[in-house]
Amino acid sequence: MHKAGFVNIVGNPNVGKSTLMNQLVGERISIATFKAQTTRHRIMGIVNTDDMQIVFSDTPGVLKPNYKLQESMLAFSESALADADVLLYVTDVVENPEKNMEFLEKVQKMKIPVILLINKIDELGNQTGETGKKKVGSTSQAKLNSLVEKWHSLLPNAEILPISAKNKFGVDVLLKRIQELLPESPAYFDKDQLTDKPARFFVSEIIREKILLYYDKEIPYSVEVSVESFKETEKNIHIRAIIYVERDSQKGIIIGHQGIALKKVGAESRKALERFFGKPIFLETFVKVDKDWRSSQRELNHFGYNPD
Numbered sequence: 001m002h003k004a005g006f007v008n009i010v011g012n013p014n015v016g017k018s019t020l021m022n023q024l025v026g027e028r029i030s031i032a033t034f035k036a037q038t039t040r041h042r043i044m045g046i047v048n049t050d051d052m053q054i055v056f057s058d059t060p061g062v063l064k065p066n067y068k069l070q071e072s073m074l075a076f077s078e079s080a081l082a083d084a085d086v087l088l089y090v091t092d093v094v095e096n097p098e099k100n101m102e103f104l105e106k107v108q109k110m111k112i113p114v115i116l117l118i119n120k121i122d123e124l125g126n127q128t129g130e131t132g133k134k135k136v137g138s139t140s141q142a143k144l145n146s147l148v149e150k151w152h153s154l155l156p157n158a159e160i161l162p163i164s165a166k167n168k169f170g171v172d173v174l175l176k177r178i179q180e181l182l183p184e185s186p187a188y189f190d191k192d193q194l195t196d197k198p199a200r201f202f203v204s205e206i207i208r209e210k211i212l213l214y215y216d217k218e219i220p221y222s223v224e225v226s227v228e229s230f231k232e233t234e235k236n237i238h239i240r241a242i243i244y245v246e247r248d249s250q251k252g253i254i255i256g257h258q259g260i261a262l263k264k265v266g267a268e269s270r271k272a273l274e275r276f277f278g279k280p281i282f283l284e285t286f287v288k289v290d291k292d293w294r295s296s297q298r299e300l301n302h303f304g305y306n307p308d
Contacts (some may be wrong), residue, residue, distance in 0.1 A: 001051065001085065001184055001267055002051050002052065002053075002184065002185065002186055002187070002190055003051065003053075003179070003182040003183065003184055003185065003202075004052065004053040004054075004055070004182065004183075004187050005053075005054065005055065005085030005086060005181075005182040005183050005185060006055045006057065006083055006084050006085050006086075006185060006188075007054055007055065007056050007057070007084065007085065007087075007088060007178055008056075008057040008059065008080035008081070008083070008084040008086075008087055008088065009021055009056065009057060009058050009059060009080075009088045009090060010062065010077055010081070010087065010088070010089055010090070010107070011061065011062065011089055011090035011091060012061050012062050012091070012095060012099055012100055013060075013061025013062070014038075014061065014069055015061070015090045015091055015092045015095060015119055015120075016032075016090060016092060016119040016120060016165045016166070017030075017039065017059070017061070017090050018030035018032040018038060018058055019032045019056055019165040020088070020090060020117070020119065020163070020165035020171070021043070021045055021058040022045075023083060023165050023168055024045070024047070024054075024056055024171065024175060025045035025046075025047055025056055025170050025194075026047070027045065027194060028276075029045040029058070029194070029195055030043050030045075030058045036136070038209075038212060038221060039058055039059065039060045039061065040060055040069070040072075040073055040279075041060070041076060041079075041197075041201075041212075041305070042057055042058070042059050042060075042076040042079065042080060042305065043057065043058045043193065043195065043197060044056065044057050044195050044196040044197070044211060045057075045058070045195055045296075046189055046193055046194055046195060046196075048187070048191045048192075048193075052110075052179060052182065052188040052193070053188060053189065054178060054179070054182065055188055055189065056121075056144050059076050059077045059080045060073035060074070060076050060077055061073075061077075062074065062077050062100050062103045063112070064100075065101070066075045067294050067295045068215045068294060068295050068296070068297055068300055069300060070294075071130075071296070072300055072305035072306070073305075077103070078103075078106070080111065081106055081107070084110075084112055085112060085113075085182065085183055086112060086113050086114075086115065086118055086178055086181050087107065087110060087112060087113070087114045087115070088114075088115050088174075088211070089107055089116050089117065089155070089158065090116070090117045091116065091117070091118055091119065091151070092118065092119045092120040092123075093118060093119075093120050093121060093123055093124055093143070093144070093147065094120070094123070094142055097150045097151055097154055098145070098154070104154060104155075107155065107276060108154070108155060109206070111201050113159070113175065113181045114155060114157065114158040114159070115158060115159045115160075115161060115174065115178075115215050116151050116155055116158040116159065116160045116161070117160075117161055117162075117163050117164055117170075118144070118147055118151070118160065118161070118162045118163065118236065119164065119165050119176070120165075120166070121144060121162045121164050121169070122164040122166065122167050122169065124140035124144060125147060127287055128195040140200070140302070144162060147186040148160050148162075159177070161173065161174055161177075187271065187308055199230060199232075199277070200227040200230050201304070202276060203225075203227045203230065203239055203241060203273060204224075204225035204226065204227050204241065205225075206269055206272045206273055206276065206285075207225045207241055207243065207265065207269045207285070208220075208224075208225045209272075210225060210265045210268045210269050210272070211223050211225075211243070211254070211265060214243060214264065214265060215253065215254070215261075215266075218244075219250055219253055219254070222245055222246045222247070222250055222294070223243060223244065223245055223254070224243075224244045224290075224293060224303050225241055225243055225244070225247070225251075226241065226242045226244065226303065227239060227240070227241050227242075228240045228241065228242055230281075232274055235280070236279050236280040236282060237273075237277060237279055237280075237281050237282070238282045239273070239282065239283045239284070240284045240286075241284070241285050241286070242285075242286050242287075242288055243262075243285060243286065243287045243288070244264075244287075244288055244289070244290045244293055245287065245289055245290070246289070246290065246291055246292060246293060246294070247289065247291070248289055250289075251287050251288075255287055255289050262285060262287065265285065266283055266285045269283060269285070270283045281289075
């Protein structure tokens with residue numbers, strides 16, 4: 001008997017979906033930062049054993065779109081409701097359970113197994129017990145119980161699991177439950193395949209992650225990265241990447257005084273890329289202005305924001 005299925009991860013921004021995805025897959029597939037709206041695409045990570053294949057999907061945080069890029073991001077999240085065999089709805093200990101009720105109502109109507117994950121329980125004021133392991137104090141336990149009751153009223157058919165994706169608490173229990181819920185099926189992908197995305201995608205995501213970390217305010221959200229050239233040999237990889245911004249003023253900020261800021265992004269990206277690919281990387285980065293690319297469907301299609 002072989003099991004296989006699609007396990008899709010959805011939820012509001014900044015609740016830890018990408019961190020959970022990376023823990024479940026055992027590889028750093030999705031970029032994960034402290035900033036909201038880090039994930040823009042639907043990204044698959046595939047876990048294989050001899051008798052099972054789990055196809056996880058990380059999705060953008062659910063939000064009310066203000067421009068076409070966010071419309072595409074919401075479409076990626078909604079597409080994850082259509083083809084899931086098991087749905088993981090991720091929340092955390094500070095989020096209002098009734099946030100984005102329109103999306104939640106769609107989850108309520110689903111007939112497949114739904115597991116509601118209350119993430120970041122390590123932020124409930126954990127105490128250390130005699131064994132050295134952390135345990136939730138009585139006040140924190142009361143808050144957690146209240147959250148469980150509230151979510152049970154909103155999603156009565158969902159299983160509810162408290163977890164800490166960052167600390168791997170509850171992740172093994174979750175993985176075991178997913179394995180139990182998977183349907184019998186042949187594998188959907190080759191058994192040696194880790195993701196559905198090409199190498200160029202991860203190059204652009206790694207560079208964009210560094211920009212999210214090193215720049216403030218609107219700059220990271222006005223940026224897109226395109227890989228113009230990716231040439232791999234046995235010994236190394238040569239990459240040429242273009243960082244697109246919407247305005248000339250943003251271009252100046254990305255480059256920085258005497259190019260120092262861009263050099264820092266390039267150096268940190270190169271280190272991360274060398275860890276990812278296991279080879280020396282020669283990386284060239286350039287900055288170009290593409291006015292209002294976030295609102296142009298043609299440009300969004302060029303950058304891969306097409307849920308279809």
